[in-house]
Amino acid sequence: MSQVRVDPATRAAVDWMLRLESGQACPSERQVFKAWLAEKPEHMAAWQRVAGVLKNPLADLQSVERRNPGQLHAASKALLASSTVTGKKAMQGGLLLLLLGLGAASVVDRVTPLRGLMADQHTATGERKTIQLADGSRLTLNARSAVDIQFSAGQRRVQLRAGELQVDVAADPLRPFVVATAQGQVQALGTRFMVRQGPDESLASVQQHSVQLDTLNGLQRRINAGQAVSFSASQIDPQTSTARSQADWLEGRVELHDEPLSTLVEALRPYQAGVLRISPEAARVRVFGVFSLDDTPQTLSTLAQTLPIKVTRYGPWLTLIDVRG
Known part of the structure; x- marks a missing residue:
């Protein structure tokens, strides 16, 4: 697993994502955005990475902003102020969840389910x-x-x-x-x-x-x-x-016999404090083996070494699983 530096192109892509999805971007800003995308190949690559992370929750971003005006702007400003995701992990984790449209309560909920x-x-x-x-x-x-x-x-x-x-x-x-x-x-x-x-x-x-x-x-x-x-x-x-349908979780493990990786990820989610996302392509990868539930970082690291997938951690609160390019 790798910790990811937030490079300038990715930071700009996050900023564009929030501006465009806020519902307040004017036509001229959208033209500037298109020009930014076309300016360099790395801009398009960064945009595709960010859109891939945020594409599922994007429908909720406007309602988040309506409920808590200024939340998205504050999250963007704080996140982009840092050059890496490694320092101040708890704060950065909360901001990433804000970017995902979840809000501060979800930071707590990921540790102790509120309901x-x-x-x-x-x-x-x-x-x-x-x-x-x-x-x-x-x-x-x-x-x-x-x-x-x-x-x-x-x-x-x-x-x-x-x-x-x-x-x-x-x-x-x-x-x-x-x-x-x-x-x-x-x-x-x-x-x-x-x-x-x-x-x-x-x-x-x-x-x-x-x-x-x-x-x-x-x-x-x-x-x-x-x-x-x-x-x-x-x-x-x-x-x-x-x-x-097995009760292996009683012993802190899960055993798979030629099952999709999504099954393992589903079992790991209750043991992962942060958000755990898997791409549709990675979800279909077949898995054999016995895996620990009590050390999800180590389990994911083992998977990345033995399967044709990559596991990327954005601090402790967001982990992405995808196939290797």
């Missing part, structure tokens, strides 16, 4: 936690996870707000054990299973015995040991055994 702070139990970035529940069950949370625990005389219920958990269920024939997500609920019929809450769907996999899945729209499925499904409110899709 999990009010949950009964939660984990920070890079943290795993095992909780002994009142009934004797054992609940383990992956990094950046949050749950609410609601035990009553008639039911044991765990609401998974975010992230991933595995539960070893203690027997109690009078009180079923249920893990609920935004898309449905998984009821234990045995002892050990895993549930993940994703942005648009959930995933359940069973390590021992079986579970009963009920989606919000009334679909039902029994899932046995060794099986996994992803589910929305109205659909259930069986999953083949991959790193995504």
Whole structure:
């Protein structure tokens, strides 16, 4: 992995990006920008690099400026005032996140997820936690996870707000054990299973015995040991055994057998305090091996040495993965 100097062309490209996306650039400024692009090949190359980093969040930049007038200008000025990204890492990291349209709160959120702070139990970035529940069950949370625990005389219920958990269920024939997500609920019929809450769907996999899945729209499925499904409110899709459905994260590792690099990056994100971005081309690179979750810089460095990819770090808060040119 490499630390990147912000050369004059790149600094100018960042400045142009903010000016053009602020919504305040006049036609004459856009003509000047076109002339700047055509002036030197390195200007076009710098612009393509910057646009590649910022292209996904650019739609949000104007709304960021409307919510916090002057934020983009302040971020640009502070970032461009430094000739390297290495010094003052925390400040530079926050500014990079501002440039990505995320705002100061996201700097904090990347360390401790804000939406999990009010949950009964939660984990920070890079943290795993095992909780002994009142009934004797054992609940383990992956990094950046949050749950609410609601035990009553008639039911044991765990609401998974975010992230991933595995539960070893203690027997109690009078009180079923249920893990609920935004898309449905998984009821234990045995002892050990895993549930993940994703942005648009959930995933359940069973390590021992079986579970009963009920989606919000009334679909039902029994899932046995060794099986996994992803589910929305109205659909259930069986999953083949991959790193995504395994519980290797309990041991701080992830094992891939001819799977896309995007799968590994997805597993690493909860352990990476900064923003981790991967290009579509790099996402399709096939990966074999066992990788550590607890030292993401070393894992990414190993990948860069063994795969046809390059990993570039802009301070501690932004890491880009792309194929080698």
